Amino acid sequence: MSGAEFAHPGARVALAAIDRNLASLQEARLGGLETDPHRAEELMPWIGQALFWIVAVDDLLVRAHKGRSYREKRDADADGRYLDGARLARNAVAHGVVILHRFQQGMTFPMTFPMTFGEVRWSSLDDVLAEWSPDMPLPEGQRDSYRRFFYNIQPQEPLRAAQRWLLAAPPRGWTL
Numbered sequence: 001m002s003g004a005e006f007a008h009p010g011a012r013v014a015l016a017a018i019d020r021n022l023a024s025l026q027e028a029r030l031g032g033l034e035t036d037p038h039r040a041e042e043l044m045p046w047i048g049q050a051l052f053w054i055v056a057v058d059d060l061l062v063r064a065h066k067g068r069s070y071r072e073k074r075d076a077d078a079d080g081r082y083l084d085g086a087r088l089a090r091n092a093v094a095h096g097v098v099i100l101h102r103f104q105q106g107m108t109f110p111m112t113f114p115m116t117f118g119e120v121r122w123s124s125l126d127d128v129l130a131e132w133s134p135d136m137p138l139p140e141g142q143r144d145s146y147r148r149f150f151y152n153i154q155p156q157e158p159l160r161a162a163q164r165w166l167l168a169a170p171p172r173g174w175t176l
Helices: 007-032 040-064 068-076 080-094 127-131 140-149 155-168
Strands: 101-103 120-122
Touching: 007 155, 040 068, 040 080, 040 155, 068 080, 080 127, 080 140, 080 155, 101 155, 127 140
Parallel strands: none
Antiparallel strands: 101 120
């Protein structure tokens, strides 16, 4: 992680926080937390905090670069296209949805008893919306990004992609 390219102190703090949250998520994953359905909710603080900081930096970039041109370039990028889905996920978390992940069927080894199978994945948009009724209609870009880049993916993957976009923004001219 390097946020040194951003002059904005808030952006640098946010990028450092994203890095710490994703490192903690990785440690939990390596410790087997991601494969334990009885403890999967323990991942939510790191996921939620990373989402909040990711969206905070994206908001700064949208405001600093007058929105539309930045969004178009961001959404056309392989990593930037995750940001709208991250915004939807962040908003759901802010409204108390803790089912942003689900337990996927499958087998894990070594086997332990009582037996559980699978790993944590992001929930479907329908499952998220079953727990949360937004006051306003969700933009189709957020719905599409979440469906395409979050649903049924391991928790850290979309967050890492969003982080890569934010780290690559300054060299591409998207400065703060």
